[in-house]
Amino acid sequence: MKNSTSERKSQIEQIRKEAEALAFFVDKSPRNLPSFIKKLSENPRATRAALVDLLVQTHNPDYRGKPNVPGAWMNNVYKRYNCLDPNISDEVMHWLDSDATWQEIDETLRLEAEQRARPPAANNSGAQPLADTVSSRQAVAETTCDQAVKLTAVPLDINKTWMNEAEAHTLAQQIVLDGATHDYVITTEVAPDHAVWLVRINWDGNILAITSPAHWRSEFAEIYSMLQARLRIPA
Incomplete structure (x- = not known):
């Protein structure tokens, strides 16, 4: 006991x-x-x-x-x-x-x-300038609203500062949807930038290269503020 x-x-x-x-x-x-x-x-x-x-x-x-x-x-x-x-x-x-x-x-x-x-190391042996890769039809995948719904979305890590191809396509889809929510027409294209991928957006003639979901949130906040300011200015 x-x-x-x-x-x-x-x-x-x-x-x-x-x-x-x-x-x-x-x-x-x-x-x-x-x-x-x-x-x-x-x-x-x-x-x-x-x-x-x-x-x-x-x-x-x-x-x-x-x-x-x-x-x-x-x-x-x-x-x-x-x-x-x-x-x-x-x-x-x-x-x-x-x-x-x-x-x-x-x-x-x-x-x-x-x-x-941490972004993967770039392969410098065959790397092309961004302008060249964007102009290549094989290297650039343009995303429209119709195409976006066909893509398989992958989870986006909000802490990453770079994207792989699948993540870039998912973000491109999200950008189009974010714009449509506020009646903005935003077109996107996914492009490689050496070892990583980015989303190029065209909003009202303004071209921006988005490198990550966090970058998009920051830019979209500025775009929204700018458009709201325009609405308050008399024609």
């Missing part, structure tokens, strides 16, 4: 230590320590899955964006994983069943995110 009690105390102390480390890792403070103790006590696997989910969303965010409050995000997804047959994505499952520590997972995902955000 004494051994059983001693083992139980040791187990409780181990859970508390792990929960404290997890609290500082996630929240940088012990304020949610009781919550982490509860999670680790009732379902350690679901707790790890929730943490991996948090790290994946932090370094490779989907349409929901990066978690603003990591602890709150982890609490919400823990409820989803704390069931008999949870739906676990392949990426979370990969880390869930690994021997990697929290810190190792965090560092690996961070480095992968940095790698994705």
Whole structure:
């Protein structure tokens, strides 16, 4: 009986230590320590899955964006994983069943995110000036409203500062739709620029080269403001 009690105390102390480390890792403070103790006590696997989910969303965010409050995000997804047959994505499952520590997972995902955000090295051996590639019918794919709906959209990473061909086509489609929403006629064409791709837009005779979704959001805000200002000026 004494051994059983001693083992139980040791187990409780181990859970508390792990929960404290997890609290500082996630929240940088012990304020949610009781919550982490509860999670680790009732379902350690679901707790790890929730943490991996948090790290994946932090370094490779989907349409929901990066978690603003990591602890709150982890609490919400823990409820989803704390069931008999949870739906676990392949990426979370990969880390869930690994021997990697929290810190190792965090560092690996961070480095992968940095790698994705870095443009691939240009192949200078056969690179052509942008003007030449744009004039080439083989190198330029013009996107109209009718063509845009035929393209297969791919997720756009708002943190990237460059695009591959598929992402450029998706952004071109989005640009056309953004313009149509405000009754603006914007034509687009997707073109390579050495190792990356861009979207050239033509709005009311103004030609712009858009390099990323973030760049488009910035330019579109200026275009919208300019058009609104024109509407306020008497003819």
